[in-house]
Amino acid sequence: MFTFLKSLFSSTSGFDLASVIRQGAFLVDVLTASEFKGGHVKGSINIPLDRILDNIDKFKGENTL
Numbered sequence: 500m501f502t503f504l505k506s507l508f509s510s511t512s513g514f515d516l517a518s519v520i521r522q523g524a525f526l527v528d529v530l531t532a533s534e535f536k537g538g539h540v541k542g543s544i545n546i547p548l549d550r551i552l553d554n555i556d557k558f559k560g561e562n563t564l
Contacts, residue, residue: 520540525544525561526540526544527545528540528545528546529547530545531547532545
């Protein structure tokens with residue numbers, strides 16, 4: 500899992516997060532609410548990881564990676 504995340508966000512991965520966001524990606528930040536308040540990617544929504552299954556309906560029809 501760590502290797503996947505490292506490759507996803509490394510500068511050599513070819514993945515352009517800013518471009519994906521500009522294209523309207525549905526960006527979910529899974530930090531706790533207090534962590535989210537401390538800083539997050541503009542345009543992201545906060546659904547703490549332990550609440551994902553309770554909010555799965557919010558993902559329907561969204562562009563996801």
